[in-house]
Amino acid sequence: MVTSSAPSETPIIPLSEALKQMARVTVLGAGAWGTALARLALSNGNQVQIWSRRGPSDLKSAVADADIVVSAISMKGVSALASQLQTAALKTSTILVTATKGLDPETTRTPSKIFRDTFPDNPIVVLSGPNLSKEIEAQLPAATVVASTDVDAAARVQQVYSSEMFRIYTSPDPVGAELGGTLKNVIAIAVGVCDGLKLGSNAKAALITRAIPEMLRVGVHMGAQVETFYGLSGLGDLLATCDGTLSRNYRVGYGLAQGKKLDDILAELGSTAEGVNTAHVLIDMANRDGIPVPIARQVHRLLRGVITPQEAVGNLMERQLKPEACDLRAKN
Ligand SMILES: NC(=O)c1ccc[n+]([C@@H]2O[C@H](COP(=O)([O-])OP(=O)(O)OC[C@H]3O[C@@H](n4cnc5c(N)ncnc54)[C@H](O)[C@@H]3O)[C@@H](O)[C@H]2O)c1
């Protein structure tokens, strides 16, 4: 029997009981992740509707009665969507869940920060974890994190989405949860390059491991908690996304290593690879604020066509020698 997650001193509620409290859920975005999140909510007995910018329903009526609105669109649309939702006069009791993994190019804000700034009175929850949508759609078991400063809102989303196949943990660190999912996309591009060049298991292990302090430095700079990066939304998502061809970001790196052009790879994917945009925003921020991000910097230069995949590897290997110890405020 699956139970709602709780510290040992709190009562354990059988899932069947929890599911009786069904919710009206509106999912925004009918892409791979929006569709999967709509199906998960539906299969738990919730009342679900899905809105997409090209669909027939208008946004205002789609969110009017919703207990929970889940935003699962690409980063490039989040800021405009938040403004549209404001016009739609969202109820302040509606829980806003964001499942997008990216950074706003104009302001470097995360999606939860955009929603927080636009809806100061609504509970905001981040849903993020190792969740490749194809595996979720195939009903393979997976786990994720719902993170919010509003404990009740996180618990409500946990209850609405938890099932025998989708295990959900709560977290009090929304910024950390979404940054883990966002930053690993850039690393997945690097790992795709590593595999595409057939550099071997040692190189891949080194790359993934050295990515952790890099992600931590950015995370701490943006106000995230260190321990979040060692959980499902950080290390967990890093491992899932760097594992291979189910990840679109990994496929971007793999394609670049094979000498393909970025535009051709993205056209072939036909869906969102957020790491490309994230690399640009991240490097702007790192340059502005002096954050050392050596792996992301090589990915960024490769995406801009300034260096070859082989040069990116050389540039990383030939950096100044130093101790391994992870100083979160390191200067190089
Ligand atoms: N697919 C996954 O496995 C997965 C898992 C977890 C998180 N995510 C994240 O979810 C987000 C969406 O990914 P996806 O896989 O569904 O991508 P997708 O390319 O399949 O779909 C993107 C969706 O966003 C919508 N969209 C794009 N621009 C928009 C705009 N300007 N206004 C409104 N809607 C817009 C599209 O119409 C589409 O519905 C990304 O940030 C991704 O990182 C994806």
Ligand SMILES: O=P(O)(O)OC[C@H](O)CO
């Ligand atoms: O296909 P990707 O690379 O966007 O990864 C999807 C998810 O973020 C994995 O958790």
